[in-house]
Amino acid sequence: MPREVDGPSWKKHADDIRDIYEFRDVLGTGAFSEVILAEEKTTQKLVAIKCIAKKALEGKESSIENEIAVLHKIKHPNIVALDDIYECGGHLYLIMQLVSGGExxxxxxxxxxxxxxxxxxxxxxxxxxxxxxxxxxxxxxxxxxxxxxxxxxxxxxxxxxxxxxxxxxxxxxxxxxxxxxxxxxxxxxxxxxxxxxxxxxxxxxxxxxxxxxxxxxxxxxxxxxxxxxxxxxxxxxxxxxxxxxxxxxxxxxxxxxxxxxxxxxxxxxxxxxxxxxxxxxxxxxxxxxxxxxxxxxxxxxxxxxxxxxxxxxxxxxxxxxxxxxxxxxxxxxxxxxxxxxxxxxxxxxxxxxxxxxxx
Known part of the structure; x- marks a missing residue:
C-alpha cells in the first residue's frame, strides 16, 4: 500500500509499485526513463507510468525535480496530467494520464x-x-x-x-x-x-x-x-x-x-x-x-x-x-x-x- 514519505508533499512511497499497478507493455524510452502502459488494480484505469532510475539521475536531479514540480501544479484540459508520483526502491514512478489519440x-x-x-x-x-x-x-x-x-x-x-x-x-x-x-x-x-x-x-x-x-x-x-x-x-x-x-x-x-x-x-x-x-x-x-x-x-x-x-x-x-x-x-x-x-x-x-x- 502507498504511504506518504518524508520529502516533497507530492511524493508517495510504495514497497512495490506492482502491488498497485499491473505493468503491461513498454510504450517507449527516454534519455533516462522508460514509459510503461499499466492498469491500476483497484480501478482498472489505464495509465502511463514513467519509470526513472534514480541512479541515472546523478547530476540531473534538478532537471527531473523541475519537471515533476511543474507537472504536479498543472490542471488544464489540454495538458497531459501528472496524477501521482511514487518512490520505490531505486526508482521514481510518475503516474501520467494516458493519451491515445496519436500525434x-x-x-x-x-x-x-x-x-x-x-x-x-x-x-x-x-x-x-x-x-x-x-x-x-x-x-x-x-x-x-x-x-x-x-x-x-x-x-x-x-x-x-x-x-x-x-x-x-x-x-x-x-x-x-x-x-x-x-x-x-x-x-x-x-x-x-x-x-x-x-x-x-x-x-x-x-x-x-x-x-x-x-x-x-x-x-x-x-x-x-x-x-x-x-x-x-x-x-x-x-x-x-x-x-x-x-x-x-x-x-x-x-x-x-x-x-x-x-x-x-x-x-x-x-x-x-x-x-x-x-x-x-x-x-x-x-x-x-x-x-x-x-x-x-x-x-x-x-x-x-x-x-x-x-x-x-x-x-x-x-x-x-x-x-x-x-x-x-x-x-x-x-x-x-x-x-x-x-x-x-x-x-x-x-x-x-x-x-x-x-x-
Whole structure:
C-alpha cells in the first residue's frame, strides 16, 4: 500500500509499485526513463507510468525535480496530467494520464479534409493552454508539433500539450537565460543567448501555425550556422504556390507571433483575440492535399498511420521514431530533426547536444 514519505508533499512511497499497478507493455524510452502502459488494480484505469532510475539521475536531479514540480501544479484540459508520483526502491514512478489519440501530423495526414479553420481551432487550444501556463508563471520552452498529441482517436478529440522536460518556473519579473529548446522552433533571443521569458513560447506557436498551414518549416538549411542566422534575423517567407490560397489574416497572425522583437511579439492573450482565432477570417477551403504532401516530405516517417500511445511527454509507437531530414520544398536544403524523449535532442556531428542549443 502507498504511504506518504518524508520529502516533497507530492511524493508517495510504495514497497512495490506492482502491488498497485499491473505493468503491461513498454510504450517507449527516454534519455533516462522508460514509459510503461499499466492498469491500476483497484480501478482498472489505464495509465502511463514513467519509470526513472534514480541512479541515472546523478547530476540531473534538478532537471527531473523541475519537471515533476511543474507537472504536479498543472490542471488544464489540454495538458497531459501528472496524477501521482511514487518512490520505490531505486526508482521514481510518475503516474501520467494516458493519451491515445496519436500525434498531430499523423492525424492531419490521415484526414481527407483539412482547412485553415481546423488549424485555427488547433492553435486556439494550444494558445489557451499556454496562456494558462504563463498565468502560472510557467514557460514551456520546447513547444513543437511532436509535443502536441490527441487525447483520443475520436474525430473531434482535443489536442494535448506534453513534455515538460524543459519547462521552467518563472519568478515574479524574472527572465530565463539557459539556451534550450529545439532548433527550428526556438526564438531568436534564445539563440542570441539573451535573457528571455514567456515570449519564446509565443514564437514557437507561430512556427507551429506556419507549418500547419503549409506543411514545411519556415527556417531551413543543412548548415547550422546559416539556419541560426535565418532565425536570428527572423527571415521567413510565405512561398508561392504553397501560401497562395492561405488568407491574409492567417499570415498576419503568424507575423505577430513570429516577431523578432519579443517586446512587440503577441502574447497568448493578444493572439487569442486575433480575428483568425476569435473571428471568422480562417478560410474553409480544403488545403489537405498540399499540406499533407509537404508534411510527408518534410517530416517523413518510415510509416504513417501507425497506432500511437503517448503520455508523460514521450510520444511512442510500435516503430522507432526516426525522423528524416526536413527539406524545404523549393530548396531541398535539409536539417536533421531527431526527436528524443523528454525533449532532449541529439544530432551526430553537430553542435546540438542534450538540452543546450547554442551557436
Amino acid at each position: 498531430l501530423f499523423d492525424r492531419i495526414v490521415e484526414k481527407g479534409f483539412y482547412t485553415e479553420r481546423d488549424a485555427s481551432r488547433l492553435i486556439c487550444q494550444v494558445l489557451d493552454a499556454v496562456k494558462y501556463l504563463h498565468d502560472m508563471g510557467i514557460v514551456h520552452r520546447d513547444l513543437k508539433p511532436e509535443n502536441l498529441l490527441y487525447y483520443s482517436l475520436e474525430e473531434d478529440s482535443k489536442i494535448m500539450i506534453s513534455d515538460f522536460g524543459l519547462s521552467k518556473m518563472e519568478g515574479s519579473g524574472s527572465v530565463l537565460s539557459t539556451a534550450c529548446g529545439t532548433p527550428g522552433y526556438v526564438a531568436p533571443e534564445v539563440l542570441a543567448q539573451k535573457p528571455y521569458s514567456k515570449a519564446v513560447d509565443c514564437w514557437s506557436i507561430g512556427v507551429i501555425a506556419y507549418i500547419l498551414l503549409c506543411g514545411y518549416p519556415p527556417f531551413y538549411d543543412e548548415n547550422d550556422a546559416k539556419l541560426f542566422e535565418q532565425i536570428l534575423k527572423a527571415e521567413y517567407e510565405f512561398d508561392s504556390p504553397y501560401w497562395d490560397d492561405i488568407s491574409d489574416s492567417a499570415k498576419d497572425f503568424i507575423r505577430h507571433l513570429m516577431e523578432k522583437d519579443p517586446e512587440k511579439r503577441f502574447t497568448c492573450e493578444q493572439a487569442l483575440q486575433h480575428p483568425w482565432i476569435a473571428g471568422d477570417t480562417a478560410l474553409d477551403k480544403n488545403i489537405h492535399q498540399s499540406v499533407s504532401e509537404q508534411i510527408k516530405k518534410n517530416f517523413a516517417k518510415s510509416k504513417w498511420k501507425v497506432p500511437t500511445l503517448a503520455a508523460a511527454g514521450t510520444a511512442v509507437q510500435s516503430l522507432p521514431r526516426n525522423w528524416r531530414p526536413l527539406a524545404h520544398p523549393s530548396s531541398r536544403a535539409a536539417f536533421d530533426t531527431v526527436a528524443g524523449g523528454l525533449g532532449i535532442w541529439r544530432r551526430e556531428g553537430s553542435i546540438l547536444r542534450g538540452r543546450v542549443v547554442v551557436g
